[in-house]
Amino acid sequence: MRAATDPQVPPTPRAPVPALAQRLRTQLGAAAVVTDEAARRTYECDGLAHYRTVPALVVLPESAEQVRKVVLACRDAGVPWVARGSGTGLSGGALPHADGVLIVTSRMREILQVDLVNGRAVVEPGVVNLAISRAVAEDGWFYAPDPSSQAVCSIGGNVAENSGGAKCVKYGFTVHHVTGLELCTSQGELVWVGSGLAAETPGYDVAGMVVGSEGTLGIVTKVVVRLMRRPEQVTTLLAGFASMAQAGAATSAIIAAGLTPAAIEMMDALAIGAAEQAVACRYPEGAGAVLIVELDGPAVEVVEEEQTVRRVCEENGASEIRVAVDEAERAEIWKGRKSAFAAMGRISRNYIVQDGVIPRTALAEVLADISELADRAGIRVANVFHAGDGNLHPLVLYDETVPGELDAAEVVSGAILDLCLTHGGSITGEHGVGVDKMDKMPRMFSSDDLTTMQLLRCAFDPPGLANPGKVFPTPRLCGEPPRPRSADAPGYPPGVQVW
Amino acid sequence: MAEVLRPQDAAGVAETLRELGGSGRTAVIRGATTKAAWGGSLSTVDVALETTGLVGVVGHEPGDRVVTVRSGTPLRSLQATLALAGQRLAVESGFVDATVGGVLATGEAGPLRLRHGAARDVLIGVEFVRADGVVAHSGGRVVKNVAGYDLGRLLCGSYGTVGVITQATFRLHPLPAAWAWVVAPLLTVADIVPLVAAAESPSVVPAAIELDWARGAGTIAVLVEGSRAGVVARAESLRSALASQADVTGTVVVDAPPPWWGAYPFGPGDVGLRVSVPVSAQPRAIGVLLEHLGDAVTVRGSAGTGVLHAGLPATVAVASLQAALRGVRALLPRTGGSCVVVTAPAQTRAAVDMWGPVPGLQLMRRLKAQFDPAGRFASGRFVGGL
Numbered sequence: 001m002r003a004a005t006d007p008q009v010p011p012t013p014r015a016p017v018p019a020l021a022q023r024l025r026t027q028l029g030a031a032a033v034v035t036d037e038a039a040r041r042t043y044e045c046d047g048l049a050h051y052r053t054v055p056a057l058v059v060l061p062e063s064a065e066q067v068r069k070v071v072l073a074c075r076d077a078g079v080p081w082v083a084r085g086s087g088t089g090l091s092g093g094a095l096p097h098a099d100g101v102l103i104v105t106s107r108m109r110e111i112l113q114v115d116l117v118n119g120r121a122v123v124e125p126g127v128v129n130l131a132i133s134r135a136v137a138e139d140g141w142f143y144a145p146d147p148s149s150q151a152v153c154s155i156g157g158n159v160a161e162n163s164g165g166a167k168c169v170k171y172g173f174t175v176h177h178v179t180g181l182e183l184c185t186s187q188g189e190l191v192w193v194g195s196g197l198a199a200e201t202p203g204y205d206v207a208g209m210v211v212g213s214e215g216t217l218g219i220v221t222k223v224v225v226r227l228m229r230r231p232e233q234v235t236t237l238l239a240g241f242a243s244m245a246q247a248g249a250a251t252s253a254i255i256a257a258g259l260t261p262a263a264i265e266m267m268d269a270l271a272i273g274a275a276e277q278a279v280a281c282r283y284p285e286g287a288g289a290v291l292i293v294e295l296d297g298p299a300v301e302v303v304e305e306e307q308t309v310r311r312v313c314e315e316n317g318a319s320e321i322r323v324a325v326d327e328a329e330r331a332e333i334w335k336g337r338k339s340a341f342a343a344m345g346r347i348s349r350n351y352i353v354q355d356g357v358i359p360r361t362a363l364a365e366v367l368a369d370i371s372e373l374a375d376r377a378g379i380r381v382a383n384v385f386h387a388g389d390g391n392l393h394p395l396v397l398y399d400e401t402v403p404g405e406l407d408a409a410e411v412v413s414g415a416i417l418d419l420c421l422t423h424g425g426s427i428t429g430e431h432g433v434g435v436d437k438m439d440k441m442p443r444m445f446s447s448d449d450l451t452t453m454q455l456l457r458c459a460f461d462p463p464g465l466a467n468p469g470k471v472f473p474t475p476r477l478c479g480e481p482p483r484p485r486s487a488d489a490p491g492y493p494p495g496v497q498v499w
Numbered sequence: 500m501a502e503v504l505r506p507q508d509a510a511g512v513a514e515t516l517r518e519l520g521g522s523g524r525t526a527v528i529r530g531a532t533t534k535a536a537w538g539g540s541l542s543t544v545d546v547a548l549e550t551t552g553l554v555g556v557v558g559h560e561p562g563d564r565v566v567t568v569r570s571g572t573p574l575r576s577l578q579a580t581l582a583l584a585g586q587r588l589a590v591e592s593g594f595v596d597a598t599v600g601g602v603l604a605t606g607e608a609g610p611l612r613l614r615h616g617a618a619r620d621v622l623i624g625v626e627f628v629r630a631d632g633v634v635a636h637s638g639g640r641v642v643k644n645v646a647g648y649d650l651g652r653l654l655c656g657s658y659g660t661v662g663v664i665t666q667a668t669f670r671l672h673p674l675p676a677a678w679a680w681v682v683a684p685l686l687t688v689a690d691i692v693p694l695v696a697a698a699e700s701p702s703v704v705p706a707a708i709e710l711d712w713a714r715g716a717g718t719i720a721v722l723v724e725g726s727r728a729g730v731v732a733r734a735e736s737l738r739s740a741l742a743s744q745a746d747v748t749g750t751v752v753v754d755a756p757p758p759w760w761g762a763y764p765f766g767p768g769d770v771g772l773r774v775s776v777p778v779s780a781q782p783r784a785i786g787v788l789l790e791h792l793g794d795a796v797t798v799r800g801s802a803g804t805g806v807l808h809a810g811l812p813a814t815v816a817v818a819s820l821q822a823a824l825r826g827v828r829a830l831l832p833r834t835g836g837s838c839v840v841v842t843a844p845a846q847t848r849a850a851v852d853m854w855g856p857v858p859g860l861q862l863m864r865r866l867k868a869q870f871d872p873a874g875r876f877a878s879g880r881f882v883g884g885l
Binding site for chain 2: 180183185189193200201232298357449450
């Protein structure tokens with residue numbers, strides 16, 4: 001396990017948490033306030049488990065008004081807080097603050113309104129992503145962003161991370177499907193931002209700025225999402241290729257043909273082998289790469305696009321092409337891809353999931369470079385990724401029991417991000433910066449860029465209480481004196497347990 | 500007339516702004532000035548900082564479907580360049596001379612917004628210069644990217660109040676192989692909702708649904724884009740659905756847009772409104788406009804998204820306009836929407852609330868204070884007098 005606390009955060013005197021806990025018990029009821037050490041420990045990490053910090057206090061509000069009470073109590077006491085949904089994030093964005101409050105939205109799980117005439121739903125932040133699609137499925141609608149954790153992850157977390165998924169190529173990200181937010185700032189302002197059931201609102205696009213801000217601009221207490229009509233036809237193709245180069249060339253040719261599939265996913269031989277062991281997905285035997293292409297839309301268009309994709313794959317050396325037209329067949333094709341990350345456990349004791357982006361046209365070159373990097377380091381890297389938008393998810397395999405392997409894996413993992421940047425890409429396509437990639441931010445952005453981003457933060461959260469120590473390596477002070485701590489709350493040095 | 504400065508690159512913009520700061524002068528940022536009469540009344544400014552010297556495509560990689568362009572580039576010439584590669588930027592302006600930066604800053608969006616969203620939805624990276632002359636970037640050159648705050652979202656629709664956009668990177672879309680318009684008479688505004696629902700059928704998936712209403716009669720026009728065979732089939736199926744839905748015989752498939760397509764229903768000197776309501780509230784909103792403004796008003800816009808423009812002659816009675824604004828604003832849900840006076844003659848401007856209710860205005864004031872603490876840019880023009 002890695003060192004838990006974040007070295008970037010300046011040491012602060014232990015905040016007056018016991019008094020704060022007492023205040024919140026009175027306001028929210030005892031059941032909503034978790035002080036027990038063992039219970040708090042269950043929240044010590046999110047989906048990126050090698051960063052761990054036990055929060056000083058966990059609070060489970062049931063309404064926007066209760067969230068506001070928690071935030072106001074924190075403001076008054078000068079205590080930082082972190083919002084957490086289902087804790088599935090992969091960059092440590094919901095890593096608790098040792099001296100702060102963890103605000104967990106899991107009790108805010110109501111779908112408040114479904115308005116199909118206007119194609120919107122109003123939901124609480126703890127609502128699970130997939131629950132929205134399920135609620136409207138019978139009427140022929142769905143919610144488009146589909147991160148692979150969609151059966152568990154919360155919409156509030158999706159908003160914080162601007163979550164993507166397999167179908168971003170065509171449908172975009174959370175920011176394109178969230179039209180309004182009820183936001184609670186660290187000042188306790190509870191305000192509706194965005195256009196909600198409409199499409200425009202006057203002023204700056206505050207909602208658009210909050211989406212993807214990783215919980216550093218406030219906490220959302222309600223979310224208006226855009227719903228879409230389920231496509232008339234969905235066709236999923238699986239194509240096996242001898243090499244990644246062929247599959248990459250086929251991807252480029254699909255784009256060059258003017259198609260915009262809902263998804264273009266690629267896996268290499270190592271990933272295919274692992275998936276095969278884990279779920280017996282029966283992908284084409286001996287394939288060096290597989291491509292999954294999903295087409296959706298009006299049937300008459302999809303049929304024509306399918307012909308184009310088939311032709312293009314054949315021209316690029318596809319050994320076998322399978323087509324799924326019903327849900328069962330489609331699930332069969334997706335099974336291997338969706339289980340790929342977890343399947344790594346079959347072929348490696350440990351692995352790092354990387355998330356980087358490159359321009360699609362650099363795919364072949366970068367994949368070759370990754371392979372060379374891995375060979376040089378004596379480390380295996382499996383590739384599973386969203387080829388359609390150049391979002392790589394290299395899985396860097398290692399065995400923690402072998403001395404030096406973890407370090408070697410981390411070097412390779414970091415070097416992959418460097419490759420992404422060298423090719424004009426990004427250090428994260430969908431997992432976020434969190435605590436995990438703060439140190440990479442200066443590689444992607446100049447200090448002027450980062451300072452400018454801090455201006456935004458200072459407008460929303462002048463005292464810096466919302467998820468401090470995340471995203472930015474060197475937070476700027478906002479030029480406002482910190483709020484005085486309440487006089488009756490004793491301060492404790494770090495690490496002192498006072499329950 | 501204020502002095503006009505026309506820097507040739509981002510460094511020049513930065514230097515200009517530092518000089519203005521040093522001498523305590525204020526500036527209005529402008530492109531081709533096609534929308535100079537938009538927004539609230541501008542306070543007196545010392546300088547016009549024009550972006551028309553920042554022109555040209557910086558990079559276009561068709562295989563990535565991404566373009567980087569300088570902000571003063573005319574949108575029209577960018578589209579012409581992209582079309583050579585069979586691509587387009589899903590951003591439209593109602594003005595032929597509009598620059599890329601001006602379209603972003605004023606939040607213009609045309610018919611394609613139904614399928615592709617507003618300009619901010621296809622903007623993936625931005626370079627801009629802060630009021631204090633610092634050049635900053637956010638986003639990047641790849642479509643999928645969640646590193647750092649998206650400052651492009653701050654700049655889009657900001658009316659030049661927080662920074663000078665110098666360069667923008669966009670996600671592109673392929674040009675369709677074929678397109679057609681299905682045009683149906685709109686007998687009553689109450690028909691808008693069922694017609695939109697019919698047009699949004701999963702077997703059609705239109706690229707745009709626009710309406711035009713003037714002097715008691717209207718038209719709804721639906722753009723269908725796709726493959727040659729696909730468009731023929733989809734347009735015909737939509738024609739028959741709309742014909743039966745609206746119980747009309749005049750529904751036709753045509754290969755050119757109606758003359759009003761993508762054009763604002765107001766010209767220089769007129770009063771122009773922009774109304775954004777839920778799709779289902781359009782009949783009521785238009786009803787309110789008609790009730791107070793009668794046949795003087797022309798309503799046009801994206802029926803599929805509920806973003807409509809209304810045009811009125813400059814001579815419209817201020818009391819009627821005020822009543823109409825009040826009426827439409829009363830319809831806006833708590834969660835958002837807008838009824839904005841985009842442009843109006845000076846005497847009308849002075850008499851009406853141009854922007855209406857602005858949820859989150861306190862936050863916006865703080866944003867302005869952070870990015871332009873000295874009030875260097877265009878004060879008075881934006882929400883809350885920012």
